[in-house]
Amino acid sequence: MNNNFLLLLPEFIVTGLAFVVLGLDLFLPERRKWVLPIVAVVGLVVALVVSLRYLWGVSDSLYDGVIRVDGYALFFKAFFIALGGVVVLVSVDFVRRNLEHPGEYYGILLFTVVAMMLLAASGELLTAYISLELLSFGLYVLVAYDRYNAKSNEGATKYILLGAFSSALLLFGISQVYGLLGTTRFDEISSALSSADALSPGLILGIALIIAGLGFKVAAVPFHMWAPDAYEGAPIPITAHLAVGSKAAAFALVLRLFAEAFMPIVEQWQILLIGLAVITMLLGNLVALAQRNLKRLLAYSSVGQVGYLLMGVAALAATGSGGIMLHLVAYAVTNMAAFLCLAAIYNITGRDDIAGMAGVARRAPLVGLVFAVSLFSLAGLPIFVGFTSKFYLFNAAAAQGLLWVAGIAIFSSLISLYYYLQVVRQLYIEPAEDAAPIPVPRLTLGVLGALFAGMVGLGVYPAPLMEAVQYASDALF
Amino acid sequence: MVPLLYYQLLSAALFGIGLYGVLARRSAVLIVLSIELMLNAVNINLIAAASYLNGIGRVIAIFVITVAAAEVGLAFAIILRMYRNRGTVNVDEINLLKW
Numbered sequence: 001m002n003n004n005f006l007l008l009l010p011e012f013i014v015t016g017l018a019f020v021v022l023g024l025d026l027f028l029p030e031r032r033k034w035v036l037p038i039v040a041v042v043g044l045v046v047a048l049v050v051s052l053r054y055l056w057g058v059s060d061s062l063y064d065g066v067i068r069v070d071g072y073a074l075f076f077k078a079f080f081i082a083l084g085g086v087v088v089l090v091s092v093d094f095v096r097r098n099l100e101h102p103g104e105y106y107g108i109l110l111f112t113v114v115a116m117m118l119l120a121a122s123g124e125l126l127t128a129y130i131s132l133e134l135l136s137f138g139l140y141v142l143v144a145y146d147r148y149n150a151k152s153n154e155g156a157t158k159y160i161l162l163g164a165f166s167s168a169l170l171l172f173g174i175s176q177v178y179g180l181l182g183t184t185r186f187d188e189i190s191s192a193l194s195s196a197d198a199l200s201p202g203l204i205l206g207i208a209l210i211i212a213g214l215g216f217k218v219a220a221v222p223f224h225m226w227a228p229d230a231y232e233g234a235p236i237p238i239t240a241h242l243a244v245g246s247k248a249a250a251f252a253l254v255l256r257l258f259a260e261a262f263m264p265i266v267e268q269w270q271i272l273l274i275g276l277a278v279i280t281m282l283l284g285n286l287v288a289l290a291q292r293n294l295k296r297l298l299a300y301s302s303v304g305q306v307g308y309l310l311m312g313v314a315a316l317a318a319t320g321s322g323g324i325m326l327h328l329v330a331y332a333v334t335n336m337a338a339f340l341c342l343a344a345i346y347n348i349t350g351r352d353d354i355a356g357m358a359g360v361a362r363r364a365p366l367v368g369l370v371f372a373v374s375l376f377s378l379a380g381l382p383i384f385v386g387f388t389s390k391f392y393l394f395n396a397a398a399a400q401g402l403l404w405v406a407g408i409a410i411f412s413s414l415i416s417l418y419y420y421l422q423v424v425r426q427l428y429i430e431p432a433e434d435a436a437p438i439p440v441p442r443l444t445l446g447v448l449g450a451l452f453a454g455m456v457g458l459g460v461y462p463a464p465l466m467e468a469v470q471y472a473s474d475a476l477f
Numbered sequence: 478m479v480p481l482l483y484y485q486l487l488s489a490a491l492f493g494i495g496l497y498g499v500l501a502r503r504s505a506v507l508i509v510l511s512i513e514l515m516l517n518a519v520n521i522n523l524i525a526a527a528s529y530l531n532g533i534g535r536v537i538a539i540f541v542i543t544v545a546a547a548e549v550g551l552a553f554a555i556i557l558r559m560y561r562n563r564g565t566v567n568v569d570e571i572n573l574l575k576w
Contacts, residue, residue: 126533129540129544133544151573151574153562153571154559154563154571154574156558161499161508161509164552165512165515168495168512168519171519172492172515174537178523179529179530182530
């Protein structure tokens, strides 16, 4: 058994970086702790460069298929490292003002990045489960990080109870699939399913429980109950990490699982996923209409986005998987921009409800502009990346024959436009109660500028991203 | 030998009892206890399957035991923090965040 462990160099770098950050936190005095996020970001940049330089074009695996290192894994590795870097940058000002013990915060954040990278690279159910649990544990702690805040405790309690419950469901599904098919590797499951003539009830139960467990992790309806409370209770950078990173990681697993392992029985699960997608889209967008707190609104809006992604999974084919990955990247950039704007406003005004956004565009013009642009992008308006990604996703679904589902998706997109415009109205039209300008740190402005350039640039010229997505989905099929 | 189906039925029954416990209990501590019951039911399922298939089910079971122990530690730390702040572990009473 010759394993080339150099293939896992990015994971080793990020894990080592996490330990370095934790160790530095032990020895640094309080006044020098501003070094920690810088170390984290520099280390993540190194890991990104290493992974792109050495793993481009590699298609290999360790332990005979358990950990896959191919184009799909590389795409998501680079994506998650970049995402981790952006979350660290979003957290710098927030952690300095509102939270204690920054070293552990950044260390645990880096461990969640490692877990996400391994989740995209897993080729087998046990590896996927362990990576998922590492990601979840890190997130449980990070959601509870604001120790003396009652909302943070409550959100974290609901999150961990439902999260542990869902991983028990997932695990029972894994044990059923293992018991009845005899294997946990995705390729062997695929061959066992294609040679089996009929699905036994136990196997149907197992696959349904796996879908339920993963449905909890991505906050699909009817498994979404934890999401609004966890998002509202968590510190804003962690809400961003939950909304973007953990969903993208879970979808990376879902894509590989359904494209490789469950593809032979696609007729059975397609209708189930279509049903889940439709109720997720509709319920997420309809309940968001009634929200007054901005974090909760963004939580329900991300439940709606999960509905579009599930529609993409239901329409999974060699041509369709690119749309999902494109939408994940677009959704990541947009949501990060929205949450960073919210964090910048909250750090000064202490308000995170919609009414608290009144007149912000006059008090912090750049923040208001990027916030408005990110909300338009989430709604899917043209020249922004949200339009491009939604177009390709709905196109892929329609090309597979799911026309009425694509129609419902367009309808719920229209509904979402209403509540996004509510926030834009508060930003630009409503007068501010206190007209003092909001000071925004230069780092935040820099990151906002980069994200804005990403949203507009990818919306107008998506070709490089689409090539990367094509490279990734070629490796998947 | 006892057929595999009987072990799977036992595991499913324990899982169902744990599932009822999670949904019906009001104390967060008892909910964590029920989740543990569910995870142990999964372990029975895995080990029974491994004995019949001579496969890696036993390895998965060891991983599950470790992860369950870590999960319980985390869950109780968070519940303890909530208890210190709010004075209760009754999940019906923690309702600052609603709708």
